[in-house]
Amino acid sequence: MDDTCGVFVASTGNDGNVGTRAEPVATLAEGLQRAAKNGTGVYACAETFEEAIVLPAGAKLFGGLDCAKGWTWIGETAKTVVAPSEEGIALKVTRGEDPVRIEDVSVHAAGAEVPGTSSIAVLVDAAKAELTRCELVAAKGADGAKGEDAPTAPPEQASPGNAGTNACSDVDGTPGSDATLAGGAQVVNECGDDLSIGGGGGDGNVTNGGDGATSQGTAETARGGVGEPFSGAWDCGGAEPNGRGDDGSNGAPGDVGEAASGLGTLNTSGFAGVSGGDGGPGKPGQGGGGGGGAKGGAAICPGAMRGAGASGGSGGPGGCGGLPGQGGGAGGASIALASVDGKVTLKDCVLKAGNGGKGGAGGDLQPGGSGGPGGAGGLGVGGSKNACTGGQGGQGGNGGPGGGGLGGPSFAIAYRGEAVKQEGQTMLQPGTPGTGGPGGSSNVSENAGADGTVAAEQKFP
Template sequence: MDDACGVFVSVNGRDEGAGTKAEPVKTLSEAIARAAEQRGAVYACAEEFTEVAEVPAGVAVFGGLDCANGWGWIGETAKTVVAPEVEGIALKVIGGEGTARIEDMSARAADARAAGGSSIAVLVDGATAELARCELIAGNGADGAEGEDAPSEMPAQAEPGNAGTNACSDLDTSGAPDETLPGGAQVENACDGSALSIGGEGGAGRVNNGGSGQIGEPGGLGAAGSGEPVAGDWSCAAGGTGQGGDNGPPGEEGLAASGPGTLTSSGYEGVSGGVGGPGKPGQGGGGGGGAKGGAAICAGGMQGAGASGGSGGPGGCGGLPGQGGGAGGASIALASVDGKVTLKDCVLKAGNGGKGGAGGDLQPGGLGGLGGIGGTGMGGSKAACDGGKGGQGGNGGPGGGGLGGPSLAIAYRGETVKQQGQTTLTPGTAGAGGPGGSSNVAENAGADGVRVAEQEFS
């Protein structure tokens, strides 16, 4: 083999060297760059190179050479090893004119460390590539990131309803029979600026009858107490007290991650779990009924309005949702993205896929406000009724679990990879899907990754 055949490389060389057998360059990247300019070949010693290698189309890399003994071929027993210390893709073949040929090399990808990172031994990006007697060994994919939890503390309890007014507290000196004491004013709880819960206004106290309170919002429940007689008699126990508001609906759980993920020139990307939905606010309690007044109930024997009802407490705010868990990283020996790849007598081994990340925990909904107290009676008149308590806000939705990382000897998009001779494919173990948030309470765990020799991506 003559010096004019190509560029020679050894870990004991110098990148400033001539690139000959006597004066090889030190790095594969330097040797490949020179060979690309000449559309030539690289001759590499059977040594370990701790760098990422990128081979453009039209360049041939021949490994497995004994540079200590005349650069003879020993590829049957010793390979040229490409084993970068950084995670990701160990060897990448770039598209262009011509065929990239690689012989007697062992590409070994490190275990991924960044959350959701993948380990890929060789990625062919839109290139025509022929690999002979090569080893493609991927490390383990990294576990996916945990979904961010919502705050564990529930939102602050809503403010209580307003109290009603006591009988005779606002007596008109004329003793006019149409005198009215307004009920406790409604109370609003604006949770996030868009979700509103309102406690119903208390019923008015009047001379001849007590007024009904208002219903709580949102929705049509949280019924108000009535100041009108019920079956000939009126009392708070017989329908005058405002009804408590219903609890708010919970937020939807985040979608569980599923599907194969995507394969691009940058590598593999899995599917993350979905974000949960926020809980809805609780319904406001209904206002309490007002009481009837009448003659001679106030000081000096004057008639006056009865006590007015307390307003309902507003509902509590809904809880915030958990975020989705990240996808586990893949372990792929060979990834071909729109490439034309032929393998001859090669060994492909994938490591283990990373586990999917757990979905984030939900935040429980806040407590509703207590109902306002009804006003007190006087001179034998009855007390007005209390407003109802606001409902508790709905819990936020738990985040969905992330997809488990796959373990694939070959992953391809486009043409299938041709296999010749004694090529063997050995996948590792796929990663488990991440559980849904809050101990998978909504059963929205991500799907497990797949373990197969060959996987097609669209």
């Protein structure tokens, strides 16, 4: 072998050298760049090079050479090791028509650390590549990121309903006054774009009490209390007619974040897993109905005048729904060889994948806020009855927990397009896939992500 064969690389060299056996360059990247310009190959010592490299179409990389003994081949016992210290794809072959040759090279990908990233030893991007007596080793994929948690404290409790007015508050000095006392005004709880509104209290009148209003702002409504009739029995609870406003029902919980499942995707950048789905926000609680109003009747008000009875309190609005947890991220893959629309041949190679990363846990939900208490009914005077209380607002629904992320896969070979050809004594050894991430809030909704896939060879669509 003479110096015209190509560019020579040794760890003891210098990238400023001419690239001969006597004056080799120091890095594979420099050797590949020079060889691409003059159309020759790269000859590397059986040493370790801590760098990630990119081979263009037509590149030739020959390793397993003993630099101290005349650059003789010792590839059966020692190989050129490509072992970058940083995570990512250790060796990438870029697309092109001219075939790439790699001999007697051991490629070791670093373990992935950034959440959800993968460890891939070799990726061939729409290129022709022949690897002979090579060893491709991937390390562990990184665990997926945990989904963001919703706030742990529930939304602030809704405001209470407004109180009714006491009887005889309308007396203005005019004998036989027939004034009306307005019931407690409705209270609105704004929950983003949703509103929960307690029903207004029933009016107090002289001869009969007004009915409390039903609640508003939700798909269902809470009944308002019945006002005191002209004659007959009436009270604020128990037997009908019942003057108390009904309590609002609790809001519906948010949708549960979808558990991650599937294979993931393979592309020119590597592997992308499947994240868990985000949960949905809880719905506001239903507002309470307004309390019924009372009549004044023959009540003797201050100054010996007749006046309106007490008015009812308004219903409390429902509490706001809780915020959802976000989905957990997918675990990273461990792939010894990834071929994306490439034409790859392996001859007497060994491929070892590590373990896939764990899927990230889904984010925790926020509990719904408490509904407001109903407003108190006004007080009777001179023998007239007290008006009735508004209903309690319902509890806001809990937010939905985030879904768990997909566990990272482990493949000796992952390919899209044409299957990888294997010749001689090629060996494939996958590792262990990562477990799926649990769903948020201690997997209360059983929406954990699926475990990753494991295979010696895996085809991607």
